[in-house]
Structure formats: structure tokens, C-alpha cells
Amino acid sequence: MLCVRPVSQLSPSNPNFRCEKMAMRRLLLFLKPFDANPVLHSDGFSRVTSPQILRHLENRHAVHREAIKFCKDVLQQKPVDWEAVFRNDLSEPISNVDLVVTVGGDGTLLQASHLLDESIPILGVNSDPTQVDEVEEYGNQFDASRSTGHLCAATVNNFEQVLDSVLSGVASPSKLSRLSISVNSELLTKYPLNDILIAHPCPASVSRFSFKIRNEQPCSPLLNCRSSGLRISTAAGSTAAMRSAGGFPMPILSRDLQYMVREPMTPGKLSNFMHGMVLSDQSMEMAWLCNDGVIYIDGSHVCHPIQYGDVIEISSKAPSLKVFLPHLPRPRV
Numbered sequence: 001m002l003c004v005r006p007v008s009q010l011s012p013s014n015p016n017f018r019c020e021k022m023a024m025r026r027l028l029l030f031l032k033p034f035d036a037n038p039v040l041h042s043d044g045f046s047r048v049t050s051p052q053i054l055r056h057l058e059n060r061h062a063v064h065r066e067a068i069k070f071c072k073d074v075l076q077q078k079p080v081d082w083e084a085v086f087r088n089d090l091s092e093p094i095s096n097v098d099l100v101v102t103v104g105g106d107g108t109l110l111q112a113s114h115l116l117d118e119s120i121p122i123l124g125v126n127s128d129p130t131q132v133d134e135v136e137e138y139g140n141q142f143d144a145s146r147s148t149g150h151l152c153a154a155t156v157n158n159f160e161q162v163l164d165s166v167l168s169g170v171a172s173p174s175k176l177s178r179l180s181i182s183v184n185s186e187l188l189t190k191y192p193l194n195d196i197l198i199a200h201p202c203p204a205s206v207s208r209f210s211f212k213i214r215n216e217q218p219c220s221p222l223l224n225c226r227s228s229g230l231r232i233s234t235a236a237g238s239t240a241a242m243r244s245a246g247g248f249p250m251p252i253l254s255r256d257l258q259y260m261v262r263e264p265m266t267p268g269k270l271s272n273f274m275h276g277m278v279l280s281d282q283s284m285e286m287a288w289l290c291n292d293g294v295i296y297i298d299g300s301h302v303c304h305p306i307q308y309g310d311v312i313e314i315s316s317k318a319p320s321l322k323v324f325l326p327h328l329p330r331p332r333v
Contacts, residue, residue, distance in 0.1 A: 027082040028097045030112045032104025053142050067127035067156050074160045087111050103127050105147035110298045113193045121173040121322035124152030153326045173322035177234050177255045180318035191318040194237030197296040199229025208289040215282050228262035255280035255316050283315035
């Protein structure tokens, strides 16, 4: 649905008029689907037997739906052209818009980022933030957490205020590093914003590989690993799975990468190399030594198969992504 505001509404006498920078802006509203957390079977019967859990899931569904309606209502009042699309209905690169607004959580923003180059900024709206009191009340009965929005600058509570600051040019996007991945010198078209996991497709199988850090000359010894795989994260992704695995949060604007070998078997004298950094002027070269393998990109939904002998090169030399970020505290050192 393309919503075009009449020219009369772009007049300075109109109360919705802000400044010339807002005129004729084209926005894409990129939406998490309603059934991302399905409550019912297709036959109408619930998959959940606990009344409390059922009410929680139904409430999450309703809150997300209301957030989408609220964002659309706000956009209707702005002198912009906009179109809404559910994230699963779009797989081609996004172009011909000035701004992408995602409504969902970090997962929705990550999915949109795979379709964007460095020219189009993105603004995330967390449609269903976790409620601390709810987690405290029900945390010992079920997982009462809601949507993670570490990269989302807005919620329904401040969406209009944040949007106005973006459209008027008061707010500026930050440039976040992404991962560049090539397999056998062929560049992958997806640029991960958070992280990648390179592992055997069966989680119970051993992943065999070797890697080294390179600049113009090798910067580390060749490391031969048998483990559960290798994770590499950007600064933005360092607070996600990497941190959960024992890594450390990085300044979000850093262009360095962090890597960690998962559950290495008998690392011995090389244990200090199982977790480290790939600096912005370096790259990691990895040789895959199993028959089967997968590069998981920003989670499990996007993946690339690899096989024995494939050489993978990873660096932070991918095009950056422009993101309007929330006011986050600096990571503790």
C-alpha cells in the first residue's frame, strides 16, 4: 500500500509541515508478521495448555498488532510517501526509498539489513519490549521475556518524536560495521550485521577447520581446530550470542571483529588463540575440513553451505549500514 500525502499538506501553513527536508520522503515500513509467535494450530486448537502462557502469547500478538497500527497512523499524519510490507514477503534488495522503518525487534531489523546497501538508513521500532515487572512476576513459571530491541531506537512511546527528529535532519544515523564473507574467493551477497557461526549442520558433530589471522603477512600461527564451530561477531553483535558465550561487549562503532572457537577440544598451548580479535585492517582465513558445513548468517534463517576444502575469508570490509541507534550506555571495560 503506497500512501501519498496531498500537496496541500506540504504547505507551511499545515501543522504537520516540519521543513523542506521532510517533503516527498519515501519510507518503507518493514513489518514482523503477526504469526511470528503462533498461538493456535491451523485447526483453531491451542498448542499451549497453560492459561497463563496462553494469555501471555495472545497479549504479545495483540501488542504487536497495535504497534503496527500505531506506526501506520503516525505515518498517515506525516508529509511522506510510505509503503508497508511484511518481512517474509520481500527478498529483493530495497531501493528507491529514503528510509526503512522496521516494526518488530532486532530480528526484523537484521532481516531488513540484509536487503540494504550503505545508502539507505534504517530505524528500528521495538513493537513489544520486555516488561521487567512481568518477568519478575512470571519468570519462575515460564519465559515472560518479549522482543529484544538492542538496535531499535524507538517504541510506540516515542516513535513519533524519533521519526520527526529523523525526518527533520536533527538525528543522524550511525555507521555500523558488517561482515564481508567470501568462499573460494566468491563474495557472498549477504552482509551480516551481528555475527556468523561456521559449523557442522549437526550440532552433535565435531567441526574440523583451520584458521589464521592475516594482514599483508600472517599475523597468527595456523590453528587446527576440532570444536563445535567458530563464531565471529561485529561490534553490534558482540552483545548477543558472543557475549552469552563468554565474549565481551565492544564499542558499537568499532570496526574490529571478535571471534571465538566454540568448545575447542584440547587446545593446549594454543588456548590463548581460541578467543580473540580481527582488527579492521586484518582478515581471517579459514579452511573447512569436514565433508559438510554451514555458514549461519545472523541466526539460522540465512545460511550458506560449505564443503571439505573450502576456503572462507572474513573481514569487516563490507559496506557499513546506517542505523539510527538508541542512546545506549558505553560498554564497561
